[in-house]
Amino acid sequence: MRIIAALTMFYMCFSLSAQTESDALFMAKKNLCGGFVYGNTTWDHYWEGTFYRDNANIGTFKSNSVMAMANYGISNSLNLIASAAWVDNRVTAGTLIGQKGIQDLNLFLKKELWAKEIKGFNGSLVAVGGVSTPLSNYVADYLPLSIGMRSKTASLRLLADVQKGHWYGTASAMYTRRNNVTIDRNAYYTTEMVYSNEVFIPDMISYNLRLGWRDGADKYFELLADRMNTLGGFDMRKNDMPFLSNDMESLRVGVNLKYPVPRLSGMSVMLTGMHTLTGRNMGKAKSLMAGVVYQVEFKNGAKK
Amino acid sequence: MNRFIKIVGIAGLLGMASCSKEITQRNQNFAALNPDKTDTSAGSWRPVLLSSVTEFGCDNPIAVTSPDYKLELLEIKSRQANMSDEDEALLKYWSAGTVLRWNEILRELVAKYNLPPYQNPDGTYPIPSAANPLAYPYFPFANPPYAARAYAYVSVAQYDALLAAYHYKGFYRRSRPAVVDNTIKELVPVVKDYAYPSEEAVVAGAAFAMMSLLFPGEQDYLQDKLNECLDTRILAGANVRSELDAGVALGKAVASKFIQRARNDRAGKAVGTPADWAKLENDAIARGETPWISQESPKRPPMLPLFGKTLGFLMDTTEVINNRPPAPPSTGSAEFAKELDEVFWYSQNATRDQMHIVHFWGDGAGTYTPPGHWNAIACEDFVNMRFSEVRWARNLALLNMAMFDAAICCWDAKYAYFNPRPSQVNNKIKTLTGLPNFPAYTSGHSTFSGAAATILGHVNPGRAADYMSMADEASKSRLYGALHYRSDIEVGMQMGKMVGSKAVDRAKTDGAE
Numbered sequence: 001m002r003i004i005a006a007l008t009m010f011y012m013c014f015s016l017s018a019q020t021e022s023d024a025l026f027m028a029k030k031n032l033c034g035g036f037v038y039g040n041t042t043w044d045h046y047w048e049g050t051f052y053r054d055n056a057n058i059g060t061f062k063s064n065s066v067m068a069m070a071n072y073g074i075s076n077s078l079n080l081i082a083s084a085a086w087v088d089n090r091v092t093a094g095t096l097i098g099q100k101g102i103q104d105l106n107l108f109l110k111k112e113l114w115a116k117e118i119k120g121f122n123g124s125l126v127a128v129g130g131v132s133t134p135l136s137n138y139v140a141d142y143l144p145l146s147i148g149m150r151s152k153t154a155s156l157r158l159l160a161d162v163q164k165g166h167w168y169g170t171a172s173a174m175y176t177r178r179n180n181v182t183i184d185r186n187a188y189y190t191t192e193m194v195y196s197n198e199v200f201i202p203d204m205i206s207y208n209l210r211l212g213w214r215d216g217a218d219k220y221f222e223l224l225a226d227r228m229n230t231l232g233g234f235d236m237r238k239n240d241m242p243f244l245s246n247d248m249e250s251l252r253v254g255v256n257l258k259y260p261v262p263r264l265s266g267m268s269v270m271l272t273g274m275h276t277l278t279g280r281n282m283g284k285a286k287s288l289m290a291g292v293v294y295q296v297e298f299k300n301g302a303k304k
Numbered sequence: 305m306n307r308f309i310k311i312v313g314i315a316g317l318l319g320m321a322s323c324s325k326e327i328t329q330r331n332q333n334f335a336a337l338n339p340d341k342t343d344t345s346a347g348s349w350r351p352v353l354l355s356s357v358t359e360f361g362c363d364n365p366i367a368v369t370s371p372d373y374k375l376e377l378l379e380i381k382s383r384q385a386n387m388s389d390e391d392e393a394l395l396k397y398w399s400a401g402t403v404l405r406w407n408e409i410l411r412e413l414v415a416k417y418n419l420p421p422y423q424n425p426d427g428t429y430p431i432p433s434a435a436n437p438l439a440y441p442y443f444p445f446a447n448p449p450y451a452a453r454a455y456a457y458v459s460v461a462q463y464d465a466l467l468a469a470y471h472y473k474g475f476y477r478r479s480r481p482a483v484v485d486n487t488i489k490e491l492v493p494v495v496k497d498y499a500y501p502s503e504e505a506v507v508a509g510a511a512f513a514m515m516s517l518l519f520p521g522e523q524d525y526l527q528d529k530l531n532e533c534l535d536t537r538i539l540a541g542a543n544v545r546s547e548l549d550a551g552v553a554l555g556k557a558v559a560s561k562f563i564q565r566a567r568n569d570r571a572g573k574a575v576g577t578p579a580d581w582a583k584l585e586n587d588a589i590a591r592g593e594t595p596w597i598s599q600e601s602p603k604r605p606p607m608l609p610l611f612g613k614t615l616g617f618l619m620d621t622t623e624v625i626n627n628r629p630p631a632p633p634s635t636g637s638a639e640f641a642k643e644l645d646e647v648f649w650y651s652q653n654a655t656r657d658q659m660h661i662v663h664f665w666g667d668g669a670g671t672y673t674p675p676g677h678w679n680a681i682a683c684e685d686f687v688n689m690r691f692s693e694v695r696w697a698r699n700l701a702l703l704n705m706a707m708f709d710a711a712i713c714c715w716d717a718k719y720a721y722f723n724p725r726p727s728q729v730n731n732k733i734k735t736l737t738g739l740p741n742f743p744a745y746t747s748g749h750s751t752f753s754g755a756a757a758t759i760l761g762h763v764n765p766g767r768a769a770d771y772m773s774m775a776d777e778a779s780k781s782r783l784y785g786a787l788h789y790r791s792d793i794e795v796g797m798q799m800g801k802m803v804g805s806k807a808v809d810r811a812k813t814d815g816a817e
Contacts, residue, residue: 056601095599095727097651097734097786137656141663142737180325184663187680189415189670193408195329195680238440239422240670241738 020071021081021108021128022208024161024170025217027073027295034070035293037270039063039085043283046144049235050280059093061144061283065103069293077112084135087147096145102136103148121164128157128174141183141199143242144283151178151201151244163214168222170210177203181244190245191234199244202232210256218268218295221257226250229280236281246281253277254287266295330684331408336399338493339692346694347471349815351464352617352701353561357471360557362550365476365500368484376544377485383538384489391539398536399492402504403462403696404683406511409529410458411672411679413519417446419669420604420741427602431575437521444518448740448748449611449711451673453571456701456708457562458514460617463701465510465558466503466694469551473498481544492540495692501550502543503693508533509555510562517563565615574611581605588722594635594729596722596743607742612716616709618806624709624716627802629795632723632745643789644733647726651733651786659736662785665749665778668738674749674778675707678756681774685764698816699763703756706807710755710800711748717799718743726786736785746796747788750779754800759807775800 027033041063045054069083083106090098108130115124132153140150159172178201186197205228212222233247254274261267272289276282347357354360366372383391398405421430421441430441437443444450478500482488512530516523534552537543543551584606588595598604613621633639654662667674682703686696723745727733740748753775761768779797782788811817 093601095733095735095739097736139656139659139663180327184660185666186330186664187672187677189412189672193412193415193672194327195331196327198327200325200327237419237670239419 021110021130021157022159022170022172022174023210024112024124024126024159024168026077026110026112027071027079027217028297029073029075030298031073031295032070032298033072033293033295034068035270035291037067037069037289037291039065039067039287039289041065041285041287043276043285046283047279047281048238048240051238052284057094058091058096058144061089061091064088067291069291077115079108079110081108081110082106089145089147091145099139099142099145099147101138101147103138104132104134106130106132121162123163124161126157126159126161126172128155128159130155130157130176139184140181140244141185141188143244149178149201149244150181153178166213166215168210168212168214170208172208174206174208175203176205183244188243190243200232201245202230202247204228204230204248212256218258218260222255223253224256225253227252233281242281248282249278249280250282251277251279252285261292268293268295331400334400334404334687336396336492337401337404337687337693338690339495339695340690341692341695342495342497343692343694343816344470344474344497346467346692346698346816347474349467349470349694349698350813351467352460352705353565354464354468354558357468359561360468360554362468362472362476362501362554365478365550366546368479373484373544373546376546377481377488379545380481380488380538380541383535384491384541387539391535394532395491395536395539398504398533399540400687401693401696402507402533403693403700404687405533406458406462406507406515406529407455407679407683407700409526410455410511410515411676413515413522414446414451414454414676415670415672417442417444417519418451418671418673420445420447423602423604429602429604434520434572437519442521446519446673447607448667448673448675448752449574449608449614449715450571452675452704452708452711452752453566453569453614454515454518455675455679456617456704457518457566458511459697459701459704461510461514461559461562462507462555463694463697464562465506465555466697468554468558469501469503469506470694472501472554473503476500478547480542482541488541490541492542494540494542499543500547501554502537502547503551504537505534505543505548505551506555506558507693507697509552510559511555512552513556513559514562514566517566569615571611571614574608574614576605576609578605580609584609584719584722592634592636593722594724596724597728598741599725599728599739600741604741606719607740608715609719609742612712612719614712614715616712617705618709618803618810619713624713627713627799628717628720629746629799631721632789632791632795635723635729640789643791644726644730647783647786647789648730648733650784651726651735654736654784654786658781658784661777661781662736665781666737666785667749668740674752675704675711675756677778678703678707678752678760681771682756682760685760685767689764695816698814702759702763702807702811705810706755706759706804707752709806710751710803713799713803714746714748714751714796715742717746717795718748721745726789733786735787737787739787744788745792746799747779747782747792748796749782750775750788750793750796751800751803753778754797755804755807756800758801758804759811762808762811 044060065087067085071081088100110128113125134150155176157174161170208226210222210224214220229249256272258270270291274287432441432443480499534548585595757771757775760771779793
């Protein structure tokens, strides 16, 4: 469950706005786009292994966050993206205290590998490399309320995009290497006792599919689906708390749109809604995100 | 630029992939047990439950000149000649100490079974049944009192069984295989002592029998561990098969007396009945106090309310009642309000260091419990102290008797006063870790820790001050975590030290010092 919060954050960075690490749109050279995104995630049911349940000692889990993000065009086909979020997690029932604080720094380098127009279809291939690291000494071993997992990660996404007229489709797959983390305890039980303060964190793989309509980089509407699963990990036992090394899986669908604010050149609003269809050792979460981004041009770079 | 991103991306991924995710555990590389004192006189030490070390017999060993014995030597030779990597790993694992490894196995089972049952559809809770341990809810729910009792029974049964074993070793004076046949190699340090019955097998037999009672759904697993443990003695060239068989038989025989005791120590009735639960509440109201109410939803019956009546090893029930601490501040008093305010303050203002302490000592659901934590602390120190197996067993028996009796005294107080948790009285108080489902006074963590630190400080005086400061930190963790009032933790520590001193009294007179 804690994971859920962490992963929800993770996904926000991925699915939120144009010129993010999971789309095929690029900032033009020497253009900078920055903004803030407010996120709200809630769930009142979760999967304990494969058992779908509620928990009156948790009630509803609520995560609120504000993410600052920036995207800089190193060149027309190479972007640097950075984001970090402040997160507040709490539950509406039971006695467990909530957690809040600065979560992780995420950095991505996004490179267009290939782009070509063939018979009216514009195709491109993009690679995105990412790293993340915790920005504060938050408690990871307190799921579902911890604000993150404290794992330092490195990821590589490969993405293919096809556009005809205003209509497009984007498909991508990402592998995330996640480092082990250290926790405040020096022994814990998974499927056996482990006498260490180090916790194995399984790597993760995810797939993302988007279909939509766009007009430039600032105006689009898309439907999206994403599937993620950890490569390993174990199921929560009946009536146990979640743990960092659980096997986590989810399938989510959602909508995502971006629209320029009229009469405010460079400013756009973004909205995302996501809904979890199935999962494992995670909450059945609904997420809403709303953001404002502003784009500035430093030096005669052309806006895309 | 193309090359740039490739290099950064690939180097980043490879850089992380190259660091292994395998975790080295603290108990993985313990050195082989090599006692600096053999304690061969342990047959004259004072047992806990046995009337004498000869209460259970041990058959004459076969002669070392007999053809059967020669066949048993051949088993060693053939196993040593065909040793697999897995054999080597098992040999290394078990060579660290038999009492140690069975204690670890017990801790693991406690953690595995320490989960409160999921509710029924009607909002009541099923109660685990020893008669049907494999059906949900699995038996047992190895909560802290259950665990304290389990650690005590296993440790004490091993101790008594080893005293009997040492008696028979001295009586039969059977030479070690490597002495009888100098072509046999001892692959681990073997005590220069007699070999019949095998003390490792005695420990394993007693542990197997006790743990089969306490964790009846794990008998296959325990049988595997027993076979593994015995097997390594053959591989090591330390014992022949008949020495192991005799040891297991003696261990099981001694355990049978403990099993009889466990069936009649009143712990089986500690769950109580709905009438018992209602009476606790009504009695508290009649005393003019706010009674404890479960903060779980649906409301869960209090954990083992009659556990205070269980028969411990160091104190009888009258002594427990006579040592019951005075009542906590009345829920209507100014003193209570002041203590409540302090808990509220911590719930709002705990530092990151204090949160670390709360989680380090949390030992809640799904863990080996606070008594398990103290067993881990003790064992990690004992591996450096070069105790003999029998001294290992004796020291763990003392530790676990102290914590078992501490649990009894603590539970007696909890249900004599039945006072509410801070978060019940003030619902703005949120806890930093899971809230246990039983009354506040006195703090279990504090009582366990006070008892453990006191007896550990006696058997390992060089670290007495360390143990006490660890106990103090464990105790304070419950205030920082907003789970307990100050009087719970302070009186709990005093009570724990009182029980610990009873274990020290026993230690001074058990013949081992």
